[in-house]
Amino acid sequence: MSVTVVGSIAFDAVRTPFGSRDRMLGGSAVHFALAAAFFDTVHVVGPVGDDFGDAEYEVLRARGVDTADIEHVPGGRTFFWRGEYGWDLNTRETIETELNVFAHFQPKLSEASRCADVLFLGNIQPDLQREVRAQCTQARFVALDSMNLWIDIARDSLIETIGGVDCLLLNDAELRQLTREPTIVRAARQVREWGPRVVVAKQGEYGAAVLTGEGFFGLPAFPLETVVDPTGAGDCFAGGFMGYIAAHPDGEVDDDILRRAMAYGTALASFNVEEFGVERVARLTPDEVADRVSELQRITSFIEKPIALRD
Protein backbone atom coordinates (compact mmCIF):
# COMPACT_ATOMS: atom_id res chain seq x y z
CA MET A 1 0.00 0.00 0.00
CA SER A 2 1.20 3.53 -0.65
CA VAL A 3 0.17 7.16 -1.02
CA THR A 4 0.58 9.35 -4.09
CA VAL A 5 0.53 13.13 -3.92
CA VAL A 6 0.54 15.54 -6.81
CA GLY A 7 1.13 19.21 -6.08
CA SER A 8 3.67 21.96 -5.99
CA ILE A 9 7.31 21.58 -5.07
CA ALA A 10 8.61 25.00 -4.24
CA PHE A 11 11.12 27.36 -2.80
CA ASP A 12 9.41 29.78 -0.43
CA ALA A 13 10.58 33.13 0.85
CA VAL A 14 8.69 33.97 4.00
CA ARG A 15 8.68 36.83 6.46
CA THR A 16 6.80 36.55 9.76
CA PRO A 17 7.04 38.60 12.98
CA PHE A 18 9.46 35.93 14.23
CA GLY A 19 11.99 36.06 11.44
CA SER A 20 12.37 35.29 7.77
CA ARG A 21 13.75 32.80 5.29
CA ASP A 22 14.91 33.83 1.81
CA ARG A 23 14.67 30.46 0.19
CA MET A 24 13.40 27.36 1.89
CA LEU A 25 11.99 24.06 0.70
CA GLY A 26 8.20 24.16 0.45
CA GLY A 27 5.22 23.43 -1.76
CA SER A 28 2.02 21.50 -1.10
CA ALA A 29 3.39 18.12 -2.21
CA VAL A 30 6.47 18.47 0.01
CA HIS A 31 4.58 19.48 3.16
CA PHE A 32 2.06 16.72 2.51
CA ALA A 33 4.69 14.05 1.87
CA LEU A 34 6.76 14.72 4.99
CA ALA A 35 3.65 14.27 7.15
CA ALA A 36 2.17 11.29 5.29
CA ALA A 37 5.54 9.51 5.36
CA PHE A 38 4.99 8.74 9.06
CA PHE A 39 2.29 6.30 7.95
CA ASP A 40 3.18 4.83 4.57
CA THR A 41 5.39 5.08 1.48
CA VAL A 42 4.66 8.35 -0.33
CA HIS A 43 5.23 8.99 -4.05
CA VAL A 44 5.65 12.69 -4.87
CA VAL A 45 4.60 13.85 -8.33
CA GLY A 46 5.64 17.35 -9.35
CA PRO A 47 8.18 19.39 -11.34
CA VAL A 48 11.44 21.00 -10.26
CA GLY A 49 14.14 23.00 -12.00
CA ASP A 50 17.92 22.97 -12.04
CA ASP A 51 17.98 24.82 -8.72
CA PHE A 52 16.49 21.82 -6.91
CA GLY A 53 19.46 19.93 -5.62
CA ASP A 54 20.64 17.05 -3.50
CA ALA A 55 19.97 18.87 -0.24
CA GLU A 56 16.29 19.17 -1.14
CA TYR A 57 15.96 15.58 -2.35
CA GLU A 58 17.67 14.46 0.83
CA VAL A 59 15.00 16.06 3.07
CA LEU A 60 12.40 13.88 1.36
CA ARG A 61 14.50 10.72 1.08
CA ALA A 62 15.51 10.87 4.72
CA ARG A 63 11.85 10.22 5.45
CA GLY A 64 11.63 7.40 2.95
CA VAL A 65 9.64 9.46 0.43
CA ASP A 66 9.80 8.10 -3.13
CA THR A 67 11.14 10.92 -5.34
CA ALA A 68 11.18 8.97 -8.64
CA ASP A 69 8.25 11.01 -10.01
CA ILE A 70 9.76 14.37 -9.19
CA GLU A 71 10.27 15.57 -12.73
CA HIS A 72 13.44 17.54 -13.33
CA VAL A 73 12.92 20.07 -16.12
CA PRO A 74 16.41 20.86 -17.55
CA GLY A 75 17.04 24.58 -17.84
CA GLY A 76 14.00 25.35 -15.72
CA ARG A 77 13.63 26.91 -12.30
CA THR A 78 11.58 25.58 -9.42
CA PHE A 79 8.27 27.23 -8.48
CA PHE A 80 8.92 30.18 -6.18
CA TRP A 81 6.63 31.97 -3.73
CA ARG A 82 7.31 34.96 -1.52
CA GLY A 83 4.89 35.95 1.21
CA GLU A 84 4.61 37.99 4.34
CA TYR A 85 2.46 37.42 7.45
CA GLY A 86 0.84 40.02 9.72
CA TRP A 87 1.60 40.40 13.44
CA ASP A 88 -0.77 37.68 14.65
CA LEU A 89 -0.11 35.49 11.58
CA ASN A 90 -3.79 35.52 10.60
CA THR A 91 -3.26 37.64 7.51
CA ARG A 92 -0.84 36.91 4.72
CA GLU A 93 0.15 38.75 1.61
CA THR A 94 1.64 37.18 -1.50
CA ILE A 95 4.50 39.41 -2.60
CA GLU A 96 5.70 37.37 -5.54
CA THR A 97 4.83 34.16 -7.40
CA GLU A 98 7.06 32.68 -10.10
CA LEU A 99 5.36 29.64 -11.65
CA ASN A 100 8.56 28.67 -13.50
CA VAL A 101 8.51 24.92 -14.32
CA PHE A 102 5.03 24.73 -12.85
CA ALA A 103 3.59 26.79 -15.74
CA HIS A 104 3.72 23.90 -18.19
CA PHE A 105 3.47 21.03 -15.75
CA GLN A 106 1.92 17.85 -17.14
CA PRO A 107 1.83 15.18 -14.44
CA LYS A 108 3.56 11.94 -15.46
CA LEU A 109 2.97 9.03 -13.13
CA SER A 110 5.11 5.93 -12.88
CA GLU A 111 3.54 2.54 -12.31
CA ALA A 112 4.26 2.82 -8.58
CA SER A 113 2.50 6.18 -8.30
CA ARG A 114 -0.46 4.98 -10.36
CA CYS A 115 -0.95 1.93 -8.13
CA ALA A 116 -1.26 3.92 -4.91
CA ASP A 117 -3.97 2.97 -2.49
CA VAL A 118 -4.56 6.56 -1.40
CA LEU A 119 -4.27 9.67 -3.59
CA PHE A 120 -4.03 13.30 -2.66
CA LEU A 121 -4.60 15.92 -5.36
CA GLY A 122 -2.88 18.99 -3.99
CA ASN A 123 -3.90 22.46 -5.02
CA ILE A 124 -3.16 22.62 -8.77
CA GLN A 125 -5.26 23.39 -11.85
CA PRO A 126 -8.43 21.21 -11.64
CA ASP A 127 -8.02 19.75 -15.17
CA LEU A 128 -4.62 18.40 -14.16
CA GLN A 129 -6.06 17.02 -10.93
CA ARG A 130 -8.67 15.16 -13.03
CA GLU A 131 -6.00 13.67 -15.30
CA VAL A 132 -4.07 12.35 -12.32
CA ARG A 133 -7.25 11.02 -10.76
CA ALA A 134 -8.03 9.11 -13.96
CA GLN A 135 -4.59 7.46 -13.96
CA CYS A 136 -4.85 6.17 -10.38
CA THR A 137 -7.40 3.48 -11.02
CA GLN A 138 -6.65 1.48 -7.87
CA ALA A 139 -7.00 4.26 -5.32
CA ARG A 140 -9.60 3.40 -2.70
CA PHE A 141 -9.59 6.89 -1.17
CA VAL A 142 -8.91 10.10 -3.10
CA ALA A 143 -8.94 13.61 -1.65
CA LEU A 144 -8.59 16.99 -3.28
CA ASP A 145 -7.54 20.44 -2.11
CA SER A 146 -8.06 23.65 -4.05
CA MET A 147 -8.07 27.42 -3.58
CA ASN A 148 -10.01 30.60 -4.33
CA LEU A 149 -8.11 31.14 -7.62
CA TRP A 150 -9.64 28.01 -9.17
CA ILE A 151 -13.07 28.78 -7.75
CA ASP A 152 -12.80 32.19 -9.43
CA ILE A 153 -11.50 31.14 -12.84
CA ALA A 154 -12.32 27.43 -13.23
CA ARG A 155 -15.33 26.67 -11.02
CA ASP A 156 -17.04 24.30 -13.49
CA SER A 157 -13.89 22.27 -14.03
CA LEU A 158 -13.26 22.19 -10.29
CA ILE A 159 -16.77 20.90 -9.59
CA GLU A 160 -16.31 18.22 -12.26
CA THR A 161 -13.02 17.19 -10.62
CA ILE A 162 -14.63 17.18 -7.19
CA GLY A 163 -17.21 14.77 -8.62
CA GLY A 164 -14.49 12.14 -9.03
CA VAL A 165 -13.04 12.12 -5.52
CA ASP A 166 -14.05 10.72 -2.14
CA CYS A 167 -13.09 13.70 -0.04
CA LEU A 168 -12.84 17.46 -0.49
CA LEU A 169 -10.46 19.30 1.85
CA LEU A 170 -10.87 23.05 1.68
CA ASN A 171 -10.55 26.16 3.83
CA ASP A 172 -13.94 26.94 5.29
CA ALA A 173 -14.17 30.35 3.61
CA GLU A 174 -13.39 28.73 0.25
CA LEU A 175 -15.93 26.01 0.93
CA ARG A 176 -18.58 28.69 1.36
CA GLN A 177 -17.35 30.57 -1.68
CA LEU A 178 -17.39 27.43 -3.84
CA THR A 179 -20.87 26.32 -2.82
CA ARG A 180 -22.35 29.77 -2.24
CA GLU A 181 -23.78 28.45 1.01
CA PRO A 182 -23.39 30.44 4.25
CA THR A 183 -22.66 27.58 6.67
CA ILE A 184 -20.29 24.64 6.36
CA VAL A 185 -23.15 22.24 7.13
CA ARG A 186 -25.05 23.39 4.03
CA ALA A 187 -21.85 23.69 1.99
CA ALA A 188 -20.88 20.11 2.82
CA ARG A 189 -24.32 18.85 1.80
CA GLN A 190 -23.90 20.58 -1.57
CA VAL A 191 -20.44 19.06 -2.04
CA ARG A 192 -21.76 15.60 -1.19
CA GLU A 193 -24.37 16.04 -3.92
CA TRP A 194 -21.50 16.60 -6.36
CA GLY A 195 -19.88 13.30 -5.38
CA PRO A 196 -17.54 13.21 -2.39
CA ARG A 197 -18.71 11.34 0.67
CA VAL A 198 -16.40 13.28 3.00
CA VAL A 199 -15.86 17.01 3.38
CA VAL A 200 -13.11 18.50 5.53
CA ALA A 201 -13.37 22.20 6.37
CA LYS A 202 -9.95 23.55 7.35
CA GLN A 203 -10.31 26.46 9.78
CA GLY A 204 -6.71 27.59 10.17
CA GLU A 205 -5.81 28.53 13.73
CA TYR A 206 -9.25 27.31 14.87
CA GLY A 207 -8.83 23.71 13.76
CA ALA A 208 -10.89 21.66 11.34
CA ALA A 209 -14.19 19.87 10.94
CA VAL A 210 -15.13 16.75 8.98
CA LEU A 211 -18.64 16.29 7.66
CA THR A 212 -20.11 13.09 6.23
CA GLY A 213 -23.63 11.86 5.62
CA GLU A 214 -23.38 10.11 8.99
CA GLY A 215 -22.16 12.94 11.10
CA PHE A 216 -19.95 15.83 12.11
CA PHE A 217 -16.69 15.99 14.02
CA GLY A 218 -15.00 19.21 15.05
CA LEU A 219 -11.47 19.44 16.43
CA PRO A 220 -9.72 22.62 17.63
CA ALA A 221 -6.17 23.32 16.56
CA PHE A 222 -3.47 22.40 19.06
CA PRO A 223 -2.78 25.52 21.17
CA LEU A 224 0.72 26.89 20.75
CA GLU A 225 2.64 29.48 22.67
CA THR A 226 4.23 30.75 19.46
CA VAL A 227 3.35 30.24 15.82
CA VAL A 228 6.44 30.98 13.77
CA ASP A 229 5.31 30.23 10.20
CA PRO A 230 1.90 28.88 9.11
CA THR A 231 3.11 28.14 5.55
CA GLY A 232 2.20 24.59 4.55
CA ALA A 233 0.12 23.84 7.64
CA GLY A 234 -2.92 22.88 5.58
CA ASP A 235 -0.93 20.44 3.43
CA CYS A 236 0.79 19.01 6.47
CA PHE A 237 -2.66 18.49 8.00
CA ALA A 238 -3.74 16.75 4.80
CA GLY A 239 -0.62 14.54 4.95
CA GLY A 240 -1.40 13.38 8.47
CA PHE A 241 -5.08 12.91 7.64
CA MET A 242 -4.50 10.92 4.43
CA GLY A 243 -1.53 9.06 5.90
CA TYR A 244 -3.67 7.79 8.75
CA ILE A 245 -6.27 6.56 6.26
CA ALA A 246 -3.54 4.88 4.18
CA ALA A 247 -2.34 3.07 7.31
CA HIS A 248 -5.80 1.49 7.72
CA PRO A 249 -6.34 -0.34 4.44
CA ASP A 250 -8.82 -2.87 5.81
CA GLY A 251 -12.45 -1.96 6.09
CA GLU A 252 -14.13 1.22 5.05
CA VAL A 253 -13.09 4.75 5.91
CA ASP A 254 -15.75 5.22 8.58
CA ASP A 255 -16.34 8.11 10.94
CA ASP A 256 -14.10 6.61 13.66
CA ILE A 257 -11.17 6.41 11.24
CA LEU A 258 -11.90 9.93 9.99
CA ARG A 259 -11.89 11.33 13.53
CA ARG A 260 -8.53 9.81 14.34
CA ALA A 261 -7.21 10.89 10.94
CA MET A 262 -8.24 14.44 11.87
CA ALA A 263 -6.32 14.14 15.14
CA TYR A 264 -3.12 13.05 13.39
CA GLY A 265 -3.51 15.77 10.77
CA THR A 266 -4.03 18.36 13.49
CA ALA A 267 -1.04 17.15 15.50
CA LEU A 268 1.27 17.20 12.49
CA ALA A 269 0.08 20.64 11.38
CA SER A 270 0.79 22.00 14.86
CA PHE A 271 4.43 20.96 14.59
CA ASN A 272 4.64 22.39 11.08
CA VAL A 273 3.90 25.94 12.27
CA GLU A 274 6.37 25.87 15.17
CA GLU A 275 9.28 26.65 12.87
CA PHE A 276 9.88 27.86 9.33
CA GLY A 277 8.87 25.71 6.36
CA VAL A 278 9.57 22.02 6.86
CA GLU A 279 12.27 22.59 9.49
CA ARG A 280 10.32 21.18 12.42
CA VAL A 281 8.55 18.31 10.65
CA ALA A 282 11.77 17.18 8.97
CA ARG A 283 13.25 16.24 12.35
CA LEU A 284 10.02 15.16 14.04
CA THR A 285 9.89 11.75 15.75
CA PRO A 286 7.03 9.23 15.91
CA ASP A 287 6.93 9.59 19.70
CA GLU A 288 6.46 13.33 19.47
CA VAL A 289 3.53 12.82 17.10
CA ALA A 290 1.92 10.19 19.34
CA ASP A 291 2.36 12.39 22.44
CA ARG A 292 0.69 15.33 20.76
CA VAL A 293 -2.27 13.24 19.62
CA SER A 294 -2.72 12.09 23.23
CA GLU A 295 -2.46 15.64 24.46
CA LEU A 296 -4.99 16.74 21.83
CA GLN A 297 -7.39 14.10 23.09
CA ARG A 298 -6.98 15.38 26.66
CA ILE A 299 -7.51 19.05 25.84
CA THR A 300 -10.61 18.53 23.70
CA SER A 301 -12.66 16.11 25.76
CA PHE A 302 -15.14 16.69 28.52
CA ILE A 303 -17.12 14.24 30.62
CA GLU A 304 -20.86 14.76 30.75
CA LYS A 305 -22.59 14.74 34.12
CA PRO A 306 -26.36 15.03 34.40
CA ILE A 307 -27.60 18.22 36.03
CA ALA A 308 -31.12 19.30 36.92
CA LEU A 309 -31.97 22.38 34.88
CA ARG A 310 -34.75 24.79 35.88
CA ASP A 311 -37.81 24.95 33.69
Add this chain to the structure above:
Amino acid sequence: MSVTVVGSIAFDAVRTPFGSRDRMLGGSAVHFALAAAFFDTVHVVGPVGDDFGDAEYEVLRARGVDTADIEHVPGGRTFFWRGEYGWDLNTRETIETELNVFAHFQPKLSEASRCADVLFLGNIQPDLQREVRAQCTQARFVALDSMNLWIDIARDSLIETIGGVDCLLLNDAELRQLTREPTIVRAARQVREWGPRVVVAKQGEYGAAVLTGEGFFGLPAFPLETVVDPTGAGDCFAGGFMGYIAAHPDGEVDDDILRRAMAYGTALASFNVEEFGVERVARLTPDEVADRVSELQRITSFIEKPIALRD
Protein backbone atom coordinates in the same frame (compact mmCIF):
# COMPACT_ATOMS: atom_id res chain seq x y z
CA MET B 1 -27.17 30.91 45.81
CA SER B 2 -27.80 33.24 42.88
CA VAL B 3 -26.24 35.01 39.92
CA THR B 4 -26.06 38.75 39.34
CA VAL B 5 -25.49 40.26 35.92
CA VAL B 6 -24.89 43.89 35.09
CA GLY B 7 -25.03 44.93 31.46
CA SER B 8 -27.16 46.42 28.75
CA ILE B 9 -30.88 45.95 28.34
CA ALA B 10 -31.75 46.91 24.82
CA PHE B 11 -34.01 47.04 21.86
CA ASP B 12 -32.20 45.76 18.79
CA ALA B 13 -32.97 46.26 15.10
CA VAL B 14 -31.27 43.55 13.11
CA ARG B 15 -31.09 42.63 9.46
CA THR B 16 -29.55 39.31 8.39
CA PRO B 17 -29.80 37.38 5.09
CA PHE B 18 -32.67 35.45 6.67
CA GLY B 19 -34.89 38.37 7.59
CA SER B 20 -35.06 41.31 9.93
CA ARG B 21 -36.56 42.63 13.14
CA ASP B 22 -37.22 46.33 13.69
CA ARG B 23 -37.32 46.26 17.46
CA MET B 24 -36.67 43.20 19.53
CA LEU B 25 -35.65 42.62 23.12
CA GLY B 26 -31.87 42.31 23.49
CA GLY B 27 -28.84 43.52 25.39
CA SER B 28 -26.02 41.65 27.08
CA ALA B 29 -27.74 41.34 30.47
CA VAL B 30 -30.93 39.97 28.88
CA HIS B 31 -29.20 37.34 26.72
CA PHE B 32 -27.06 36.34 29.68
CA ALA B 33 -29.97 36.13 32.11
CA LEU B 34 -32.19 33.94 29.92
CA ALA B 35 -29.39 31.39 29.60
CA ALA B 36 -28.18 31.51 33.23
CA ALA B 37 -31.77 31.15 34.47
CA PHE B 38 -31.67 27.46 33.53
CA PHE B 39 -29.26 26.99 36.41
CA ASP B 40 -30.04 29.45 39.19
CA THR B 41 -31.89 32.62 40.17
CA VAL B 42 -30.55 35.57 38.16
CA HIS B 43 -30.69 39.22 39.22
CA VAL B 44 -30.52 41.65 36.29
CA VAL B 45 -29.01 45.07 36.93
CA GLY B 46 -29.45 47.65 34.16
CA PRO B 47 -31.47 50.69 33.07
CA VAL B 48 -34.56 50.90 30.85
CA GLY B 49 -36.78 53.72 29.62
CA ASP B 50 -40.52 54.28 29.34
CA ASP B 51 -40.62 52.14 26.19
CA PHE B 52 -39.69 49.01 28.17
CA GLY B 53 -43.04 47.49 29.00
CA ASP B 54 -44.80 44.50 30.50
CA ALA B 55 -44.14 42.31 27.46
CA GLU B 56 -40.38 42.71 27.92
CA TYR B 57 -40.48 42.17 31.69
CA GLU B 58 -42.62 39.10 31.10
CA VAL B 59 -39.95 37.41 28.90
CA LEU B 60 -37.54 37.61 31.83
CA ARG B 61 -40.04 36.79 34.57
CA ALA B 62 -41.35 33.75 32.71
CA ARG B 63 -37.88 32.31 33.27
CA GLY B 64 -37.85 33.24 36.93
CA VAL B 65 -35.38 36.10 36.43
CA ASP B 66 -35.40 38.69 39.21
CA THR B 67 -36.12 42.07 37.60
CA ALA B 68 -36.15 44.14 40.80
CA ASP B 69 -32.85 45.84 39.88
CA ILE B 70 -33.93 46.80 36.39
CA GLU B 71 -33.94 50.54 36.88
CA HIS B 72 -36.76 52.39 35.11
CA VAL B 73 -35.64 55.92 34.18
CA PRO B 74 -38.83 58.01 33.84
CA GLY B 75 -38.93 60.02 30.62
CA GLY B 76 -36.00 58.02 29.23
CA ARG B 77 -35.71 55.63 26.32
CA THR B 78 -34.12 52.19 26.38
CA PHE B 79 -30.71 51.60 24.79
CA PHE B 80 -31.14 50.96 21.07
CA TRP B 81 -28.83 49.23 18.58
CA ARG B 82 -29.28 48.69 14.86
CA GLY B 83 -27.00 46.35 12.96
CA GLU B 84 -26.72 44.43 9.75
CA TYR B 85 -24.95 41.12 9.05
CA GLY B 86 -23.20 40.00 5.83
CA TRP B 87 -24.22 36.99 3.76
CA ASP B 88 -22.39 34.37 5.83
CA LEU B 89 -23.05 36.23 9.13
CA ASN B 90 -19.34 36.59 9.84
CA THR B 91 -19.29 40.33 9.32
CA ARG B 92 -21.54 42.83 11.01
CA GLU B 93 -21.96 46.55 10.70
CA THR B 94 -23.37 48.82 13.36
CA ILE B 95 -25.79 51.21 11.65
CA GLU B 96 -27.01 53.09 14.69
CA THR B 97 -26.43 53.19 18.44
CA GLU B 98 -28.61 55.26 20.80
CA LEU B 99 -27.24 55.05 24.32
CA ASN B 100 -30.35 56.75 25.77
CA VAL B 101 -30.75 55.82 29.48
CA PHE B 102 -27.48 53.92 29.28
CA ALA B 103 -25.52 57.19 28.86
CA HIS B 104 -25.84 58.09 32.55
CA PHE B 105 -26.22 54.63 34.02
CA GLN B 106 -25.01 54.25 37.60
CA PRO B 107 -25.54 50.65 38.74
CA LYS B 108 -27.62 50.38 41.94
CA LEU B 109 -27.65 46.96 43.50
CA SER B 110 -30.24 45.71 45.95
CA GLU B 111 -29.22 43.49 48.85
CA ALA B 112 -30.22 40.40 46.84
CA SER B 113 -28.02 41.37 43.90
CA ARG B 114 -25.09 42.24 46.15
CA CYS B 115 -25.26 38.84 47.86
CA ALA B 116 -24.94 36.82 44.68
CA ASP B 117 -22.62 33.87 44.66
CA VAL B 118 -21.62 34.40 41.04
CA LEU B 119 -21.29 37.75 39.25
CA PHE B 120 -21.08 38.57 35.57
CA LEU B 121 -19.91 42.02 34.55
CA GLY B 122 -21.31 42.40 31.04
CA ASN B 123 -19.69 44.70 28.52
CA ILE B 124 -20.07 48.20 30.02
CA GLN B 125 -17.63 50.97 30.93
CA PRO B 126 -14.85 49.38 33.04
CA ASP B 127 -15.14 51.94 35.89
CA LEU B 128 -18.77 50.91 36.33
CA GLN B 129 -17.83 47.24 36.21
CA ARG B 130 -15.34 47.89 39.01
CA GLU B 131 -17.98 49.65 41.14
CA VAL B 132 -20.32 46.70 40.81
CA ARG B 133 -17.52 44.28 41.56
CA ALA B 134 -16.74 46.15 44.77
CA GLN B 135 -20.36 45.92 45.93
CA CYS B 136 -20.60 42.15 45.47
CA THR B 137 -18.42 41.16 48.39
CA GLN B 138 -19.72 37.60 48.67
CA ALA B 139 -19.20 36.53 45.07
CA ARG B 140 -17.00 33.46 44.88
CA PHE B 141 -16.66 33.63 41.08
CA VAL B 142 -16.68 36.85 39.05
CA ALA B 143 -16.30 37.09 35.27
CA LEU B 144 -16.00 40.08 33.00
CA ASP B 145 -16.67 40.71 29.31
CA SER B 146 -15.52 43.77 27.38
CA MET B 147 -15.02 45.01 23.84
CA ASN B 148 -12.59 46.78 21.51
CA LEU B 149 -14.10 50.21 22.34
CA TRP B 150 -12.90 50.01 25.98
CA ILE B 151 -9.54 48.59 24.94
CA ASP B 152 -9.16 51.62 22.66
CA ILE B 153 -10.30 54.36 25.03
CA ALA B 154 -9.98 52.97 28.56
CA ARG B 155 -7.33 50.23 28.50
CA ASP B 156 -5.76 51.13 31.86
CA SER B 157 -9.09 51.18 33.65
CA LEU B 158 -10.05 47.91 31.95
CA ILE B 159 -6.84 46.22 33.09
CA GLU B 160 -7.44 47.48 36.63
CA THR B 161 -10.96 46.04 36.54
CA ILE B 162 -9.69 42.76 35.13
CA GLY B 163 -7.36 42.60 38.13
CA GLY B 164 -10.36 42.20 40.42
CA VAL B 165 -12.12 39.29 38.72
CA ASP B 166 -11.62 35.52 38.52
CA CYS B 167 -12.33 35.12 34.84
CA LEU B 168 -12.01 37.20 31.69
CA LEU B 169 -14.30 36.28 28.78
CA LEU B 170 -13.34 38.01 25.55
CA ASN B 171 -13.41 37.51 21.79
CA ASP B 172 -10.08 36.08 20.75
CA ALA B 173 -9.23 39.04 18.51
CA GLU B 174 -9.92 41.43 21.40
CA LEU B 175 -7.87 39.26 23.73
CA ARG B 176 -4.91 39.68 21.38
CA GLN B 177 -5.61 43.40 20.99
CA LEU B 178 -5.82 43.90 24.76
CA THR B 179 -2.63 42.02 25.59
CA ARG B 180 -0.72 42.81 22.38
CA GLU B 181 0.20 39.14 22.22
CA PRO B 182 -0.18 37.21 18.94
CA THR B 183 -1.52 33.90 20.31
CA ILE B 184 -4.25 33.23 22.85
CA VAL B 185 -1.83 31.08 24.89
CA ARG B 186 0.47 34.06 25.44
CA ALA B 187 -2.46 36.44 25.80
CA ALA B 188 -4.00 34.27 28.53
CA ARG B 189 -0.70 34.15 30.41
CA GLN B 190 -0.56 37.96 30.38
CA VAL B 191 -4.15 38.18 31.62
CA ARG B 192 -3.41 35.73 34.43
CA GLU B 193 -0.53 37.96 35.50
CA TRP B 194 -3.06 40.80 35.86
CA GLY B 195 -5.21 38.71 38.21
CA PRO B 196 -7.80 36.34 36.72
CA ARG B 197 -7.20 32.64 37.10
CA VAL B 198 -9.39 31.76 34.11
CA VAL B 199 -9.44 33.15 30.58
CA VAL B 200 -12.13 32.28 28.05
CA ALA B 201 -11.42 33.14 24.41
CA LYS B 202 -14.68 33.33 22.47
CA GLN B 203 -14.13 32.42 18.83
CA GLY B 204 -17.57 33.07 17.34
CA GLU B 205 -18.62 30.44 14.81
CA TYR B 206 -15.51 28.42 15.67
CA GLY B 207 -16.33 27.87 19.33
CA ALA B 208 -14.39 28.82 22.42
CA ALA B 209 -11.35 27.92 24.48
CA VAL B 210 -10.69 28.15 28.20
CA LEU B 211 -7.17 28.63 29.54
CA THR B 212 -6.05 28.29 33.15
CA GLY B 213 -2.72 27.77 34.82
CA GLU B 214 -3.50 24.05 34.82
CA GLY B 215 -4.48 23.60 31.22
CA PHE B 216 -6.34 24.31 28.04
CA PHE B 217 -9.70 23.13 26.74
CA GLY B 218 -11.02 23.89 23.26
CA LEU B 219 -14.57 23.26 22.12
CA PRO B 220 -15.93 23.85 18.62
CA ALA B 221 -19.24 25.61 18.17
CA PHE B 222 -22.26 23.36 17.62
CA PRO B 223 -22.67 22.98 13.83
CA LEU B 224 -25.90 24.45 12.51
CA GLU B 225 -27.61 24.17 9.16
CA THR B 226 -28.70 27.78 9.35
CA VAL B 227 -27.58 30.66 11.53
CA VAL B 228 -30.34 33.25 11.55
CA ASP B 229 -29.03 35.93 13.92
CA PRO B 230 -25.75 35.82 15.90
CA THR B 231 -26.74 38.82 18.08
CA GLY B 232 -26.27 38.02 21.76
CA ALA B 233 -24.61 34.65 21.21
CA GLY B 234 -21.55 35.61 23.27
CA ASP B 235 -23.67 36.74 26.23
CA CYS B 236 -25.85 33.66 25.97
CA PHE B 237 -22.65 31.58 26.04
CA ALA B 238 -21.55 33.50 29.14
CA GLY B 239 -24.95 32.84 30.74
CA GLY B 240 -24.65 29.10 30.24
CA PHE B 241 -21.03 29.10 31.36
CA MET B 242 -21.59 31.15 34.53
CA GLY B 243 -24.92 29.46 35.25
CA TYR B 244 -23.24 26.07 35.27
CA ILE B 245 -20.63 27.37 37.71
CA ALA B 246 -23.36 28.85 39.91
CA ALA B 247 -25.08 25.47 39.99
CA HIS B 248 -21.95 23.92 41.50
CA PRO B 249 -21.36 25.93 44.67
CA ASP B 250 -19.42 23.24 46.51
CA GLY B 251 -15.73 22.86 45.89
CA GLU B 252 -13.52 24.95 43.69
CA VAL B 253 -14.13 25.90 40.08
CA ASP B 254 -11.69 23.35 38.69
CA ASP B 255 -10.91 22.44 35.10
CA ASP B 256 -13.57 19.70 34.98
CA ILE B 257 -16.27 22.17 36.01
CA LEU B 258 -14.94 24.73 33.52
CA ARG B 259 -15.06 22.20 30.67
CA ARG B 260 -18.66 21.31 31.36
CA ALA B 261 -19.50 24.98 31.83
CA MET B 262 -18.06 25.57 28.35
CA ALA B 263 -20.28 22.81 26.96
CA TYR B 264 -23.44 24.33 28.45
CA GLY B 265 -22.46 27.80 27.26
CA THR B 266 -21.79 26.46 23.77
CA ALA B 267 -25.09 24.57 23.67
CA LEU B 268 -27.10 27.59 24.80
CA ALA B 269 -25.35 29.92 22.36
CA SER B 270 -26.15 27.53 19.51
CA PHE B 271 -29.87 27.83 20.24
CA ASN B 272 -29.56 31.60 20.54
CA VAL B 273 -28.44 32.01 16.92
CA GLU B 274 -31.14 29.75 15.46
CA GLU B 275 -33.70 32.56 15.55
CA PHE B 276 -33.78 36.33 16.03
CA GLY B 277 -32.83 37.86 19.37
CA VAL B 278 -34.09 35.90 22.35
CA GLU B 279 -36.90 34.20 20.42
CA ARG B 280 -35.43 30.70 20.52
CA VAL B 281 -33.95 30.75 24.01
CA ALA B 282 -37.14 32.21 25.50
CA ARG B 283 -39.03 29.01 24.67
CA LEU B 284 -36.14 26.58 25.13
CA THR B 285 -36.66 23.55 27.39
CA PRO B 286 -34.20 21.88 29.80
CA ASP B 287 -34.40 18.67 27.77
CA GLU B 288 -33.37 20.46 24.60
CA VAL B 289 -30.34 21.91 26.40
CA ALA B 290 -29.34 18.54 27.84
CA ASP B 291 -29.73 16.81 24.47
CA ARG B 292 -27.53 19.35 22.75
CA VAL B 293 -24.80 19.02 25.38
CA SER B 294 -24.84 15.25 24.81
CA GLU B 295 -24.70 15.76 21.07
CA LEU B 296 -21.81 18.21 21.51
CA GLN B 297 -19.94 15.58 23.48
CA ARG B 298 -20.49 13.04 20.69
CA ILE B 299 -19.37 15.31 17.87
CA THR B 300 -16.20 16.54 19.56
CA SER B 301 -14.70 13.35 20.95
CA PHE B 302 -12.40 10.81 19.41
CA ILE B 303 -11.00 7.59 20.79
CA GLU B 304 -7.24 7.18 20.61
CA LYS B 305 -5.83 3.93 19.26
CA PRO B 306 -2.10 3.28 19.20
CA ILE B 307 -0.56 3.06 15.75
CA ALA B 308 2.99 2.24 14.70
CA LEU B 309 4.46 5.28 12.97
CA ARG B 310 7.44 5.06 10.63
CA ASP B 311 10.66 6.63 11.76
